[in-house]
Amino acid sequence: MSPVTDPLPPGQSQLADFEPFGASELDAMGGCEGSRWRLLDSEREETTSEPQAPLLEPQSAHWKNAVGFWLLGLCNNFSYVVMLSAAHDILRQERASGNQSHVSASLSTSATTMVDPSPMPIPHNSSSRFDCNSLSTAAVLLADILPTLIIKLLAPLGLHLLPYSPRVLVSGACSAGSFILVAFSHSVAISLCGVVLASISSGLGEVTFLSLTAFYPRAVISWWSSGTGGAGLLGALSYLGLTQAGLSPQHTLLSMLGIPALLLASYFLLLTSPEPQDPGGEDEAETAARQPLIGSETSESKPGSSWNLSLQERWMVFKGLLCYIVPLVLVYFAEYFINQGLFELLFFRNTSLSHAQQYRWYQMLYQAGVFASRSSLRCFHIRFIWVLALLQCLNLAFLLADVLLTFLPSIYIVFLIILYEGLLGGAAYVNTFHNIALETSDQHREFAMAAACISDTLGISLSGVLALPLHDFLCQLP
DSSP states (O other): OOGGGOOSGGGSTTGGGSOOOOOOOBOTTOHHHHHHHHHHHHHHHHHHHGGGHHHHSOHHHHHHHHHHHHHHHHHHHHHHHHHHHTHHHHHHHHHHHHHOSOOOTTTSSSSSOOSSSSOOOOOSOTTSSSOOOSSOTHHHHHHHHHHHHHHHHHHHHHGGGSOHHHHHHHHHHHHHHHHHHHHTOSSHHHHHHHHHHHHHHHHHHHHHHHHHGGGSOTHHHHHHHHHHHHHHHHHHHHHHHHHHTTOOHHHHHHGGGHHHHHHHHIIIIIOOOOOTTOTTOOOHHHHHHOOOSBSOOOTTOOTTGGGGSOHHHHHHHHHHHHHHHHHHHHHHHHHHHIIIIIGGGOOOSSSSSOHHHHHHHHHHHHHHHHHHHHTOTTTOOOOOHHHHHHHHHHHHHHHHHHHHHOOOOOHHHHHHHHHHHHHHHHHHHHHHHHHHHHHSOHHHHHHHHHHHTHHHHHHHHHHHHHHHHHHHHHHTOO
């Protein structure tokens, strides 16, 4: 069977089959700190029990769900990544209109608004040592992330009332609309409206599909994360490659309309209905080894009961997640401050690459690092996410110092740093949600996954807000 008719508790009519649970208390050992020592035992138990997974789920269904979640991650984040990759070119439209008395149709029909994929830069501020757009690319970042933030803030309050299938349809429609609107845009304002649609699609999809993982074996989290990393790499690479090859920017964006169709096909045709009696794919030994973030887990706990929790219970679950949420916020704040606040200013004039080409290469290398690390969960696990946050903040400080002092001699050094930046960000994402899945009871897992996914969005939003004034300040420097 496929999830066409919402076989999961998402339909809420099926949630009635689950008994509501009483209020749970925080674990006596104290949230994440009390569970870290037993998390290692849980990981060992998970490794030893993995060969038994086919006994719980037919092999064909296992691979269909694995591929399905990988494709959902790929398709969900694809439009979001493409819009960020095109951010420098979207804003170039404003500069082009200010420097030309007539804008040709080919200039005004796409987000990139380019006839030549690599035009010579036209400095916005001739007195500045930077080649600046009149607006920072953080403006596109904010348009691409604020709607997602709103969705994720409101999701725990009532999104569960809408079944999964309609949510997926809305996400696919918004993704397709974003490509069409930006492709035929005649102004920066219209282009940003298309970016907003991409944000709605990505935000709604992430909340939906991360919640959906609660009804499948935990291995699908790794596949989902790898797919989102693949979206970054393929989205940035396809935008870079097609425009570099000379394809019309309008045709480049319109050629990506197959991605929303693939998202719908992956959900409705590929995923199988999960087994309600064992949605987590855990055996008894693994359940006994796991130390939940929230105590008082009962043997009758089931995914899907998360939305029957009281507000007090949800708050206690959220407090238990803070040791993961805060570090992930810092990781994403630092990396997107780099990506949308500094990438445009890390301009090397002693290379054969134009400014626009350098920006696209930065985005592509970053996404390559994200893809590699988001696909690494089966190789190694990281429990201490705060270490990744510290390293990412050091990256931000180093690159900001270079923007101010210009001491790096070669763009290839920046390429390596950006690849490393992507590795840290992807590792933080996949390990955070893996750890939450390990430490959260069945009763709370669906709500916990939906609540924790606000972390990256909040960090990205804060970085965009601060990157705008930084851009204006630096572009006024002589």
